[in-house]
Amino acid sequence: MARKFFVGGNWKCNGTIEEVKKIVTMLNEAEIPSKDVVEVVVSPPFVFLPLVKSLQRPDFQVAAQNCWVRKGGAFTGEISAEMLVNLGIPWVILGHSERRSLLNESNEFVGDKVAYALSLGLKVIACIGETLQQRESGSTMAVVAAQTKAIADKASNWANVVLAYEPVWAIGTGKVATPDQAQEVHLELRKWLHDNVGAEVAATTRIIYGGSVNGANCKELAAQPDIDGFLVGGASLKREFIDIIKSLRVRKSQL
Ligand SMILES: O=C(CO)COP(=O)(O)O
Numbered sequence: 001m002a003r004k005f006f007v008g009g010n011w012k013c014n015g016t017i018e019e020v021k022k023i024v025t026m027l028n029e030a031e032i033p034s035k036d037v038v039e040v041v042v043s044p045p046f047v048f049l050p051l052v053k054s055l056q057r058p059d060f061q062v063a064a065q066n067c068w069v070r071k072g073g074a075f076t077g078e079i080s081a082e083m084l085v086n087l088g089i090p091w092v093i094l095g096h097s098e099r100r101s102l103l104n105e106s107n108e109f110v111g112d113k114v115a116y117a118l119s120l121g122l123k124v125i126a127c128i129g130e131t132l133q134q135r136e137s138g139s140t141m142a143v144v145a146a147q148t149k150a151i152a153d154k155a156s157n158w159a160n161v162v163l164a165y166e167p168v169w170a171i172g173t174g175k176v177a178t179p180d181q182a183q184e185v186h187l188e189l190r191k192w193l194h195d196n197v198g199a200e201v202a203a204t205t206r207i208i209y210g211g212s213v214n215g216a217n218c219k220e221l222a223a224q225p226d227i228d229g230f231l232v233g234g235a236s237l238k239r240e241f242i243d244i245i246k247s248l249r250v251r252k253s254q255l
Helices: 017-028 046-055 081-087 097-102 107-119 132-136 140-152 179-196 199-204 218-222 240-246 248-254
Strands: 005-010 038-043 060-064 091-094 123-128 161-165 206-210 229-232
Touching: 005 091, 005 161, 005 206, 005 240, 017 046, 017 240, 038 091, 046 060, 046 081, 081 107, 091 107, 107 123, 107 140, 123 140, 132 140, 140 161, 140 179, 161 179, 179 199, 179 206, 179 218, 218 229, 229 240
Parallel strands: 005 038, 005 229, 038 060, 060 091, 091 123, 123 161, 161 206, 206 229
Antiparallel strands: none
């Protein structure tokens, strides 16, 4: 079964009500391939989720950018997975490198979060990726394998997981991974899934790339056989997000 192209827009901690409305209007008016061939998921900050959900076209979905690791309760400032389910939010991004590095989320903590969110029926965009130092010391694969293992050890429902490979050195830096660099890691990740989780999961799990993706570099990346879409930061707030969604066409025509 072909892996459906997936494009996520991670708005991070950006936006006002007015800006959110403008972005949603721009996306609503876009002509893009049907949802049968591309899955588009927009991830605004928590406070804007209901607004975006209520305004955006039905073929787009929404994702939260995080959720609590287990059942909600006395955890001031947290948002529980139950709340996302209650609001009808289908997706959640977990393990983003900004949370791993700035908020000290460990591999095990991210694995627990992914497992708990999946257990409630949420779909998860699980982020992994190495730092520049780790890449330069030759440990890229060891790092992303350990991050993926921590997820695989606890997560059972891989049908609801999209794995986002986001090299930390490429995030928000303008230094996009080359198509060859990204393809190499995606292929290795697929092999890792094959050997450690199973052939079916390896063949069907979408592995998407994130890190300085824009309207200009998306086509070459999308043409790589193991790149199944993107998780886009800065460019997801701009019109070029539409070009990134459309980069699927290039991929299909080259297959
Ligand atoms: O972190 C990212 C998506 O989650 C990528 O951010 P940029 O596209 O701004 O580099």
